[in-house]
Amino acid sequence: xxxxxxxxxxxxxxxxxxxFDNRRHFLRQGxxxxxxxxxxxxxxLTKNAHAWADVLKPALESDLPSQELAGGEALTDFRDATTxxxxxxxxxxxxxxxxxxxxxxxxxxxxxxxxxxxxxxxxPLEDILxxxxxxxxxxxxxxxxxxxxxxPWIGIPLADLLNxxxxxxxxxxxxFESLYDPDNLRGQRRSIIDWPYRxxxxxxxxxxxxxxxxxxxxxxxxxxxxxxxxxxxxxxxYGFKSIKSIAKIRILEEPPTTxxxxxxxxxxxxxxxxxxxxxxxxxxxxxxRRIGESxxxxxxxxxxxxxxxAHLYKGMxxxxxx
Ligand SMILES: Nc1nc2c(c(=O)[nH]1)N[C@H]1C(S)=C(S)[C@@H](COP(=O)(O)O)O[C@H]1N2
Ligand SMILES: [Mo]
Numbered sequence: 001x002x003x004x005x006x007x008x009x010x011x012x013x014x015x016x017x018x019x020f021d022n023r024r025h026f027l028r029q030g031x032x033x034x035x036x037x038x039x040x041x042x043x044x045l046t047k048n049a050h051a052w053a054d055v056l057k058p059a060l061e062s063d064l065p066s067q068e069l070a071g072g073e074a075l076t077d078f079r080d081a082t083t084x085x086x087x088x089x090x091x092x093x094x095x096x097x098x099x100x101x102x103x104x105x106x107x108x109x110x111x112x113x114x115x116x117x118x119x120x121x122x123x124p125l126e127d128i129l130x131x132x133x134x135x136x137x138x139x140x141x142x143x144x145x146x147x148x149x150x151x152p153w154i155g156i157p158l159a160d161l162l163n164x165x166x167x168x169x170x171x172x173x174x175x176f177e178s179l180y181d182p183d184n185l186r187g188q189r190r191s192i193i194d195w196p197y198r199x200x201x202x203x204x205x206x207x208x209x210x211x212x213x214x215x216x217x218x219x220x221x222x223x224x225x226x227x228x229x230x231x232x233x234x235x236x237x238y239g240f241k242s243i244k245s246i247a248k249i250r251i252l253e254e255p256p257t258t259x260x261x262x263x264x265x266x267x268x269x270x271x272x273x274x275x276x277x278x279x280x281x282x283x284x285x286x287x288x289r290r291i292g293e294s295x296x297x298x299x300x301x302x303x304x305x306x307x308x309x310a311h312l313y314k315g316m317x318x319x320x321x322x
Contacts, residue, residue, distance in 0.1 A: 060134070066137075080291045086240070087227065087244055088187050089178065089244075090104075101228075104185070104228060109229050110247075112249070117167065118167075119165045132156040137155070138152045146288050148291065148297075149292075153214040155230075156215075171203055172203050175200040175251075176248070177246070177247055198243075198258055200270070208312065210308055236273060
């Protein structure tokens with residue numbers, strides 16, 4: 001993509017791999033046809049590999065509306081954003097996701113919507129991509145571990161998806177679940193957290209126009225290590241709220257417990273709004289290390305998005321509701 005300095009892979013290298021993948025796919029289909037004569041025809045209906053990728057590709061190549069919402073700060077290098085990650089499904093080391101996330105089975109993909117909605121069920125990702133238009137948002141990302149990045153995401157507002165499925169008067173919280181697949185996600189064979197990874201937002205946070213369901217970054221489809229094929233981005237909250245590889249969205253009347261709350265409620269609250277005045281019990285949150293920069297910069301209240309989101313927390317004691 002011409003917009004960024006760090007394309008994922010040069011076009012010349014992409015083509016042979018795509019050809020290779022197609023051939024493999026073709027061979028597999030060939031076997032399936034041969035063996036399927038005596039099987040139910042329904043097995044053909046479940047195979048729809050590449051369907052979402054085929055919708056996403058032309059959309060990413062079109063001219064997307066773009067909003068710069070990181071105060072003009074420089075983008076983090078693509079290389080840093082894809083090699084320094086938290087994705088505990090692949091291990092707790094920062095390089096583990098880059099090394100192991102090729103095992104993430106992203107195709108086909110659907111999100112199951114449950115709970116307090118008019119329309120529920122498993123929705124293929126291609127249907128979501130066809131129904132809603134993509135946009136680019138450049139946001140700061142502040143991890144609770146006191147490092148940060150600036151990332152150009154591409155996605156759809158979560159509100160667009162939820163509105164399509166019809167919220168009810170009992171729709172008070174939105175719970176998200178990442179893919180659970182310990183055979184492929186090696187970290188899930190260890191009890192790092194209570195799998196699957198679960199996060200949640202209050203409905204007004206979920207419906208806020210800044211809250212994005214991201215399917216790409218730096219003009220490309222979402223790299224596996226960043227939460228392919230679809231992940232949440234909530235820029236005013238610590239990074240752990242921005243749950244990756246979403247398989248389930250459940251709308252609830254009562255607040256659910258998130259994975260990090262369950263693991264350590266003293267250290268990780270439900271809200272997890274970026275707040276330089278509320279320290280983590282083990283470290284200060286007043287400053288942060290911007291990946292790619294030397295020294296530290298001041299952490300901004302709500303990660304710099306206070307004008308947009310402070311009204312959501314009016315009258316709340318943010319020391320208590322951390
Ligand atoms: N499923 C899942 N989602 C996750 C995580 C994780 O371990 N598993 N880590 C979170 C944390 S702590 C951060 S800081 C961000 C990191 O996103 P990035 O690797 O794309 O920068 O993802 C969040 N989403
Ligand atoms: Mo994080």
